[in-house]
Amino acid sequence: MNRLHRLYTIVLVELVLTIALLYLFTRAFA
Amino acid sequence: MRTIDWVVFITTLVLIVIYGIWKGRKQKSLENYLLAGRTMRWPTIALSIMATQASAITFLSTPGQAYVDGMRFVQFYLGLPIAMVLLSIVAVPIYHRLKVYTAYEYLETRFGVSTRTITATLFLIQRGISTGLTVYAPAVIVSLVLGWNIHLTNVGIGILIILITIRGTKAVSHTHVQQLLIAMGGMLVALIIIVRSLPHDVSLIDAMKVAGHMGRLNAIDLHFDLKTPYNLWSGLIGGGLVALSYFGCDQAQVQRYLTGETAEQSRLGLLFNGMIKVPMQFFILFVGAMVFAFFQFVAPPLFFNSAARANLGKTQYAAQYDKLEAMHRANFSAKTAEVRKMVDAIHAGDSAAIASATANARALQQREESTRREAATLIKKSDTHSDDNDTNYVFLGFVVRYLPAGVVGLILASIFCAAMSATASGLNSLASTTVVDVYRRFIARDAHDDHHVLASKMATFFWGVFSIFVGEFATHVGSLVEAVNRFGSLFYGTILGVFVLAFFFTAVGDVAASWGAAISLAVVILVALFTNIAWLWWNAVGCGVGVMAAMVIQKMMVSGQSSVVSGQESL
Numbered sequence A: 001m002n003r004l005h006r007l008y009t010i011v012l013v014e015l016v017l018t019i020a021l022l023y024l025f026t027r028a029f030a
Numbered sequence B: 001m002r003t004i005d006w007v008v009f010i011t012t013l014v015l016i017v018i019y020g021i022w023k024g025r026k027q028k029s030l031e032n033y034l035l036a037g038r039t040m041r042w043p044t045i046a047l048s049i050m051a052t053q054a055s056a057i058t059f060l061s062t063p064g065q066a067y068v069d070g071m072r073f074v075q076f077y078l079g080l081p082i083a084m085v086l087l088s089i090v091a092v093p094i095y096h097r098l099k100v101y102t103a104y105e106y107l108e109t110r111f112g113v114s115t116r117t118i119t120a121t122l123f124l125i126q127r128g129i130s131t132g133l134t135v136y137a138p139a140v141i142v143s144l145v146l147g148w149n150i151h152l153t154n155v156g157i158g159i160l161i162i163l164i165t166i167r168g169t170k171a172v173s174h175t176h177v178q179q180l181l182i183a184m185g186g187m188l189v190a191l192i193i194i195v196r197s198l199p200h201d202v203s204l205i206d207a208m209k210v211a212g213h214m215g216r217l218n219a220i221d222l223h224f225d226l227k228t229p230y231n232l233w234s235g236l237i238g239g240g241l242v243a244l245s246y247f248g249c250d251q252a253q254v255q256r257y258l259t260g261e262t263a264e265q266s267r268l269g270l271l272f273n274g275m276i277k278v279p280m281q282f283f284i285l286f287v288g289a290m291v292f293a294f295f296q297f298v299a300p301p302l303f304f305n306s307a308a309r310a311n312l313g314k315t316q317y318a319a320q321y322d323k324l325e326a327m328h329r330a331n332f333s334a335k336t337a338e339v340r341k342m343v344d345a346i347h348a349g350d351s352a353a354i355a356s357a358t359a360n361a362r363a364l365q366q367r368e369e370s371t372r373r374e375a376a377t378l379i380k381k382s383d384t385h386s387d388d389n390d391t392n393y394v395f396l397g398f399v400v401r402y403l404p405a406g407v408v409g410l411i412l413a414s415i416f417c418a419a420m421s422a423t424a425s426g427l428n429s430l431a432s433t434t435v436v437d438v439y440r441r442f443i444a445r446d447a448h449d450d451h452h453v454l455a456s457k458m459a460t461f462f463w464g465v466f467s468i469f470v471g472e473f474a475t476h477v478g479s480l481v482e483a484v485n486r487f488g489s490l491f492y493g494t495i496l497g498v499f500v501l502a503f504f505f506t507a508v509g510d511v512a513a514s515w516g517a518a519i520s521l522a523v524v525i526l527v528a529l530f531t532n533i534a535w536l537w538w539n540a541v542g543c544g545v546g547v548m549a550a551m552v553i554q555k556m557m558v559s560g561q562s563s564v565v566s567g568q569e570s571l
Helices: A003-029 B003-023 B028-039 B042-053 B056-069 B072-077 B078-097 B103-110 B114-145 B150-165 B169-196 B203-214 B234-249 B252-259 B263-294 B307-311 B318-349 B351-382 B391-402 B407-443 B447-472 B477-504 B508-532 B534-571
Strands: none
Touching: A003 B078, A003 B150, A003 B203, A003 B263, B003 B150, B003 B169, B003 B391, B003 B407, B028 B042, B028 B169, B028 B252, B028 B351, B028 B407, B028 B447, B042 B169, B042 B252, B042 B407, B056 B072, B056 B114, B056 B169, B056 B307, B056 B407, B072 B234, B072 B263, B078 B103, B078 B234, B078 B263, B103 B114, B103 B252, B103 B407, B103 B477, B114 B150, B114 B252, B114 B307, B114 B391, B114 B407, B114 B447, B114 B477, B114 B508, B150 B234, B150 B391, B150 B407, B150 B447, B169 B263, B169 B407, B203 B318, B203 B351, B234 B252, B234 B477, B234 B534, B252 B263, B252 B407, B252 B447, B307 B318, B307 B351, B318 B351, B391 B407, B407 B447, B477 B508, B477 B534, B508 B534
């Protein structure tokens, strides 16, 4: 995997983690 | 505003304008003037992209949105990182290889002149009007809250923006960095002061728990519903399509990353934006949620727009409003007592008491909201021109009333910086499209570069004055803010459809793409007029209809041509 593909993967993985964190945040403070 | 606020406010703005003028010196060629000589590195590109999207309304209205509706608006940005990756793969290499000045210039090499001209025209209409509104909307809010003259504020912001933008893209991109940092710094200072202003026995975590129990930390909604604008699915799909269209086909954004010295620098700028945007919007909404928490312990005004409130006081509705205000005060006393019980229960870890206090506080909150709606109705009745949408006034109303001297000036400078950054990109892109896609394409094809630089400066000045005029003729800010989003969504889907055809459907030609765009625009207008589908979905409709219509027309044209050919062969 070259550098660009690694970057794309990082951005998309970060998005999934962000959604998961936001979901947990919503649940934790609801 | 106190003297120290004026000093902070004026010094910040003057320094930024001087910096922009200095950075914009020696712009001799069109490539230098419109694309900063294609010399930008990714940090500047990324911050310029973010500053373009973050208008003053982002900083004024988003915290108010969290105060009124909670944090679910953050979902609107969840499709953005996906769009950044797709654009880095598909659009950036094409734009860089063809060395285009505008996104629409590419459409001529791909389709032909008619598709380029239709798309550039749609962009000029949509961006021309919305740029005017991005100047006017903060001008009217700031002037109402601080009692400034609306016309002077509107013209003042407009002149500051023209001064920077007329110096070219390099000046715009470099000042974007300062503007975004100041705007975000202002929000951070505001958050710190809000948290420190909470009662001594209420910690940040307590405040978050209170805001959460009161339904203000609702960041993710998994429920799929076409009629609610903000849930995970509308954010990923609708928001993703808006981001694709906005960052891939809107010259205001495309111009930011066309300045990259290589395709890789442009890609890095977009991807960095993809990583930072959601946390940044979360942070701005969180500030609003903390303003909400603050107002659970300190009585909020019934209506934050103090100018509208003062005007109503002079009318026959004053007595009715006073009655509502008395109800609001009594309701608040009861609610804050329940919130206090909630905090005590949180400290004691008593979940039954938390549930009971939450239920009571929520019921009282609903009553408060219904009183606020009645107050808004009275405000509208007292003066049909007054702004009955209080969301935009919550944050600035709070800042002016509760933040210390100096910080108010900093926050105001932040708001002006945001207004300048979004509008500068608007003017910059309007000038590029006017000169490159219209003037240089149809009127002065063989003129010298110097001539086109001068034409670009004149176009920047023209669009700057046009924006000021749009503001001068606009009246209702509340409906305007929504109108900016709705109006943009009428065009975004259609423009995105044209670019999707360009990138992915190589068989489709100029005539089919032009007709596809016309049909898509007509369908989106019909959907907007005759259905209650939420505006985020208009982008999906416009894109889908445009692509399908163009493909059907292309197929009909091909089969028509082949039947003509076979007819000729049989003769």
